[in-house]
Amino acid sequence: MPRAHLLVVDDEPAILTTLQKTLSLEGYGVDVAGGVRIAEEKLKKRSYDLCLFDVSLPDGDGLDLLAKVRESKETALTPVLMMSGHATIDAAVRATRLGALNFIEKPLNTDALLIMIETALRLERAEAEAKALRAATVGTGELVGESESMRKLGEQIARAAKSAASVLVTGERGTGKELVARAIHQLSPRAKGPLEKLNCAALPSELIESELFGHEAGAFTGATKQRRGKFERASGGTLFLDEVGDMPLGMQSKLLRVLQEREIERVGGNETIKVDTRVVAATNRDLVGATEKDLFRADLYDRLNVVPLHIPPLRARRVDIPLLAKHFLELAAKANDRRNIRIDDTALLALAAYSFPGNVRELRNLLERLVILTPDDVIKADDVRACLPGGSAPKATGLYRPGVPFRVLVEEAERTILTDALTHNGGQMAATARGLDLERSHLYKKARALGLRGEKADGDDDAEG
Ligand SMILES: Nc1ncnc2c1ncn2[C@@H]1O[C@H](COP(=O)(O)OP(=O)(O)OP(=O)(O)O)[C@@H](O)[C@H]1O
Ligand SMILES: [Mg+2]
Known part of the structure; x- marks a missing residue:
């Protein structure tokens, strides 16, 4: 079975022959057409995973063909790459408007073309995988992700769920810490037990104490009735301590004692109550840094951090x-x-190039906004750019992470910029160098130093030094 079916439309028989050979060798099923009419016939007969259209064709215009492909229900979402030997800006703009993935300049660079095809197909596949993954993640709070780090995190969650040890979930705001905490509970033997949550940043010290441990009637003004605290209510289940880095120092020592003794005393009471509560804590603060500044107790940190889970x-x-x-x-x-x-x-692609300082939550809100604001049935790159903060340019905020050396942060930023630029230019070094107004030789050096690319991929590119 071929990896995917491609349709190549070009007026030059030599190009059709070369592409058919090259792409077949790569394991693709390839159909070719020398003009608009034949292409339309082929498109009616079967569905293609990707199309490559030349702009000038003997019996019409590749852009009109693209427009027709977009109008038909069957092919509206088929990814299309345009190619041209003398592309005008107008043609490129029109192609983008019509939802072409990219505009490739002729003469074709085979390596760059193959990378582009791979990338386009991978995006397509993401949809199918999203469905499969969602089916597989029901019950874990729908943690979606296919990156290596998310796969690892999934494994760590499953392992952590089996034990009763304390877990500390760390990650920037909006990365999914609460979702991970819920997943741990749901996959644990305590899943049928209660899951209680306390946000340590939202309450003053005195209130945290009575929330956590409960109080007896008359313990303080307003305490008319006896009340059980979250520790007690979560017994047999899980207590999620959110924003634990914001817990006042006085409360930290009380929490530490409870974690050690596994028993609590209600505020204003003198009876000790055994609890069997599993604690999962989360923070977006740098707790190690906080312990060094004596803002967070090092011994409590060790107690909570038995199983550390970090979400990138x-x-x-x-x-x-x-x-x-x-x-x-x-x-x-x-x-x-x-x-x-x-x-x-x-x-x-436009979304993938943005920095998301607010992480997954920001992405979620953005999609909600797009669904509400986009009048058409298809959300396009322009719609995305209009919704991103700062208009079209992705902003490089949220790069600062306490404790990470400046040198490392700069290197990360450089890598992101180069990856974006290379993706934007279909992996072509010459075009990327132009787009960044950078000497080509300098770009090679940078790319190699950042481990982005061990060698040059442009066949026609030999300016190095
Ligand atoms: N991997 C994921 N798959 C699906 N949804 C996710 C994922 N990660 C986060 N979300 C969603 O993103 C939103 C933010 O997640 P969550 O509240 O867990 O983040 P957080 O790390 O606790 O943020 P904060 O530090 O601001 O409290 C939620 O709507 C959550 O469902
Ligand atoms: Mg949270």
Whole structure:
């Protein structure tokens, strides 16, 4: 079975022959057409995973063909790459408007072309995988992701769930810490028990204490009745301590004692009560740094951090972005009764290039906004750019992480910029160097130093030094 079926439309028989040979060798099923009419016939007969259209064809225009492909229900979402030997800006703009994935300059660079085809097909596959993954993740709180780090996290969650040890979930805001905490509970033998949550940042010290441990009637003004605290109520289940880094120092020592003794005393009471409560804590603070500044007790940190789980920021696992975007699109479409709305690949690429300082939550909100605001049934790159903060340019905020050396942060930022630029230019070094106004030799050096690319991929490119 071929990896995927491609349709190549070009007026030059030599190009058709070369592409058919090259792409077949790569394991693709390839059909070719020398003009618009034959292409249309082929498109009626079977569905293609990807199309490559030349602009000038003997019996018409490749852009008109693209427009027709977009209009037909069967092919509206088929990814299309345009190629041309003398592309005008107008043609490129029109192609982008019509949802072409990219505009490739002729003469064709085979390596760059193959990378582009692979990338386009991978985006397509993400949709199918999103569905499969969702089916597989029901019951774990729908943790979506296909990056290596998310796969690892999934394994760690499963392992952590089996034990009763304390877990500390760390990660920037909006990375999914609460979702992970719920998944741990749901996959644990305590799943049938209660899951209680306390946000340590939202309450003053005195209130945290009575929330956690409960109080007896008359313990303080307003305490008219006896009340059980979250520790007691979560016995046999899990207590999720959110924003634990914001817990006042006085409360920290009380919490530590409870974790050691596994028993509590209600405020104003003198009876000790045994509890069997599993604690999962979360924070977006740098707790190690906080212990060094004596803002967080080191012994409590050790108690909570028996099993550490770190969720990387979204910009460090960009492959998850298309999958998550489709997931949230589906949720928002249902909620807003827009069942026909879709997102095209150019829009997904635009999303994947953005830095998401607010991480997954920001992506989720963005998709909700797009579903509500996009009048058409297809969300395109322009719609995405209009919704991103700062208009079109992705902002590089949220790069600062306490404790990470400046040198490392700069290197990360450089890697992101180069990856974005290379993706944007279909992996072509010459075009990337032009787009960044950078000497080509300098770009090679940078790319290699950042481990982005061991060697040059442009066949026609030999300016090095
Ligand atoms: N991997 C994921 N798959 C699906 N949804 C996710 C994922 N990660 C996060 N979300 C969603 O993103 C939103 C934010 O997640 P969550 O509230 O768990 O983040 P958080 O790390 O606790 O953020 P904060 O630090 O701001 O409290 C939620 O709507 C959550 O369902
Ligand atoms: Mg949270």
